[in-house]
Amino acid sequence: MSWLRALRETARSGLTVERRRLAPVIAARAALGLALVVGFSLAVFGPAVAAASAFGAFQAAIATFQRSWRPRPTLALASGASLAVSTFLGYLTVSHDALFLALLLLWTFLSGLAWAAGPTVGIIASSNVAIMLVTVTLPTSVATAAGHAVMIFAGGVVQAALVVLLPVRPWGAQRDALADALAAEADYARRLRHDPVAPFDPVPLMTARSAAAVTPGQARRRPSELHGARGLAERIRPVLASLADPAVGVPEDGPARARVRELLASAASVLDAAAHAIRHGEPVTLPPPAVAALRTPDTGAILHGPSRRAALRLVALLGDVVETAEPRTETSGRGATARELPGHGATARERPTLVRLTPIVVAKARAELRRDSPILRHAIRVSAVTAAGYLLGAVLPFGHGYWAPMTSVMVMRPDFSQTYARSVARFGGTLVGVALATAVVQSAHPDLYLSAGLAVLCAFAMYLLMRTGYAAGQVFVAAYVVFLLGMEGVGVTQTVRDRVMLTLIGGLLAMLAYALYPAWETPLLRGRLADWLASVGRYAAAVTARYADPAGPGSPDVREALLNTRAARVAWQEAVERATHEPVRHRGLSHAATEQADHALAEFGRVAMLMEAHLPERGAEPVSAAATLAESLRRATERGAKDVRERKAPGWDDLRETLDAWSDDPPDHFLLHKGAVLLLEALDEVTTALTDSTRARAR
Template sequence: MSWLRALRETARSGLAVERRRLAPVVAARGALGLALVVGFSLAVFGPAVAASSAFGAFQAAIATFQRSWRPRPTLALASGASLAVSTFLGYLTGTHTVLFLALLILWTFLSGLAWAAGPTAGIIASSNVAIMLVTVTLPTSVATAAGHAVMIFAGGVVQAALVVLLPVRPWGAQRDALADALAAEADYARRLRHDPVAPFDPVPLMTARSAAAVTPRQARRRPAELHGPRRLAERIRPVLASLADPAVGAPAEGPQRDRVRELLAAAAEVLDAAARAIRHGAPVRLPPAAVAALRTPDTGTILSERSHRAALRLAALLGDVVETAEPRTETGDGPADPSAPRARPTLPRLLPLLVARMRAEARPGSAVLRHALRVSAVTAAGYLLGLVLPFGHGYWAPMTSVMVMRPDFSQTYSRSVARFGGTLVGVGLASAVVQTAHPGTYLSAGLAVLCAFGMYLLMRMGYAVSQVCVAAYVVFLLGMEGSGVTQTVRERVLLTLLGGLLAMLSYAVYPAWETPRLRGRLADWLTATGRYAAAVAARYADPAGPGSPDVREALLSARAARVAWQDALARATHEPVRHRGLPHAAAEGAGHAIAEFGRAAMLLEAHLPEHGAPPLPAAAGLAEALGEATERGAKAVRERKAPAWDDLCATVTAWETEVTDPLLRKAARLLLAALDDLSAALTDA
């Protein structure tokens, strides 16, 4: 993609307005917390302290909107505490330009590395640096600065208390994640009726798994219906695939296929009913026609033996889903489900893990490290330029840079455009109000709270929309204290434009392109999927039942590698660089081939022998051959060669002479055919 086209695409993305479901009650709760903090601070301490405490409450409320599975009060407290520390340290060095610049570079570098822990930590850390640039200009002494820091933390405490006292749909994010996973399974079942080899996106299941991890405190309070359906949904997926695939199940046409379509439609309706019940915490209402279809007694006379077993297993799993999705009252301190919940570390225990992740990214070639270096250099340059330029309040430039910069190209450029456009509108409107109406302290505070409410309400609709409200909020808040009133719209907009241009220029000078890494991501996915296929095959040589932990871990690793490949491919699509040996058509074909390879392994997983079943010695050789072949194939992919599968082909040929089960023979051929397709896709790449 050329630079011109990349700039056009990122600009369009940044200025796009999305239609999203709004959450006015949650937005009102955040605005209420802000209003309480500002009102109390104004009445007791005055406008300067009110401005600091308002930033703390404002940022704490934003933290509660982040896509995180941690309790909202914890996020608010963490945001308020970290911002208070940042602001106080910033003021201690604020009168010494060199010391403050050194602190700014260090703090910004650490905020860049915080992206190693995920977007929530990265956003909170970046916001702390941005707000610190504003709040350090408000205090007048060390004691006053300490008081400002305390009030900033108090703003976080107020927001956390409101989340506890005024709960809005508790466990709603976890309910939505689990319901989305079940709904994705239902959609998959419907698509299999018309396309027996339809692909399945594992992201909803991965999101639900992430949402299922809880702290010990959360585990004692989690609703019972959120415990078990996720694992059942993951076990249903291979059963649906094996029931629909004509290679190992019912023929493509005829009475068996008609019955399979009927069963898939019924499964979709049952899964949708369970998803609705979990999303709203209501009883499960099953469609009578779907229940009747699953219980049809003549299914065994129509379907073949293996398809009939899959149908029976599907009905049993759906029954378990319905049972676990019913709202129940827990007794005692532990969860109703006997299985132990996935553990999520508490914040004190998370700090060593965060430090370890940040240290792991401090290596050459790390995109996160490059981001940390870029953002710290750009912020320092913006701060120095703000001091030199005759505009006053030069923090608008570095504040813009640190807020728009992200580890990848497309987000940095789209947010830069959105920030400039939103600031242009927001600052223009707010400054016009200030210059014409001359609102007093309390009216400015009220307008700031109103802008904050608009930001909370519209932040999911697009970055440009939210920035209109944020820019106006800053103008009214500083106008309440009397700071920055003399700065014109032109000066604020020019400083914002400067910050955005510095951010965009830094990525062009010191990029972290994803395009050259595509082959490595593809090789990682092939390796992980090969280990999954090998783990499944090994279980036929040593039967351990459907719930084999090694198969489960291999599957999760393969899913993570697949999502990493998809994310990398999506980012590379908008980068203004050449394909570096993996053109778009080859990437698409190779991705499809590895997905088919994983689906063939999943068909084998759907029929894993029960614990204690007679072993199949030949499966051990197939498992070893799969692991070795995919390792060599991944090496060839990295070296820009088309992988060869001669040894695996010989193993599959021997497998077909030793194994009599038609399913196992067909599945082995599907595995080899998928790898051949991979080689064909990469031959001319």
């Protein structure tokens, strides 16, 4: 993609306003917290303290809107406390230019590294730096600065208290994640009716798994219907694929195929009903036709062998899903306690508390201190740009020079498309927001309390629209800051000129920094593909090894390998998405090769999943040939991954030799030999994709 096209695409993306379901009640609660803090501060301390405390409450509320599975009060308190510390340290050094610049460099560099712990931590850390640049200009003494820091933290406390006192749909994010996973399974079942080898995106299951991790406090309060259903959804997916696939199931035509389609449609209806019940905390209402289709005794007469076992397994798992999805208090109408729910006996995934999280974040940040890390490059970029913007703001003939570095630190992200899109959106939103605020001020001439009320109103609009796009939110953020600082009598015309020009400078600095010191994803695509190949090879090898050493369907090594494969696949898909928008020509991996290799490895993983669906029970007769196949799969994919990284065409000689040795005496198992052939065909498609890409590049 050319630079011109990349700029056009990112600009369009940044200015796009998406249609999203709004949450006015949650936005009103956040605005209420801000209004309480501002009103109390104005009445008791005056406009300067009110402005500082308002930033604390404003940022704490934004933290509660982040996509995080931690309790919302915890996020609000963490945001308020960290911003209070940043503000106080900033004021202690702001009178000494060199010392403050050193603190700004250090603080911004650390905020850049914080992205290693995830976007929530990164956003809070970046916002702390941006708001610190504003709040350090408000106090006039160390004692006043300490008071401002206390009020900033108080703003976080108020927002946390309101979340506790005025709960809105508790556990809503976790409910949605689990319901989305079940709904994705339902959609998969419907697609399998028409396409027996349809692909499945594991992201909903991964999101649900992340949402299932709870802190000790959450574990004591989690609703019973959020136990167990995710694990059942994980086990249903391979059963659905096994039932539908002609390679291990039934022919593509005939009465057996019609029965399979009927079972898949019924399974989709049941899964949708369970998803709806979990999402809304209601009893499960099953459609009678689906229940009748699943209970009919004709299944045993029509289906035979592996397909019959898959059908019976599917019916049993769906029954467990329905039972788990039923909301319970202490006991159900049938007398079953929450402890008897499927999956309840399993150890809950534990999420560390904030105290225990600190060394984990430090370890992740230290792991990024390497030359090839995009997080380290982001930290270097953002700290250098923020310092340059601060110095430029001090030299240029404008007031409020902090707007340039504040803009830079708020728009910069570790990847190209977000940085450029947010830069355009920030400038456009600021231009519109400042113009609107100026028009209101010049026409209404609001006094102190009316300015505060308008600021709260703008904050409400920002909370309401923040998920519809960055540009929409920035319109009201800019107006919010104008009204808030206007409480101290800042000139409006000066505000317009300063804000617009310095926002433009800050955005241009951010864009220029990424162009000069980029962290392109395009050259790393082969490495991401190699990681996925190696991980999916280990998964297939772990599954195959269980045929030689039966340990039952719940083998922990198979489960761990599957999770690693999903993580590698998502990392590959995210890398491809980022590379699509980069102004960089491909280096050995064309768009066509990317799509073909993606399809081939997805098919390889699907075949391994089918083999997992038919793992022998513990104590079953071992298949000795499976050990040889597992070892050849492991060697072949590890060597193939190494070849992909080195830009060579991978070969699969180990696996091919194993299959050739079976030509006269294949293993006595209905799936093992067939599965091995399908795995080799998928790997050959990977080789074809990479070979064609290399030839196209040579031409």
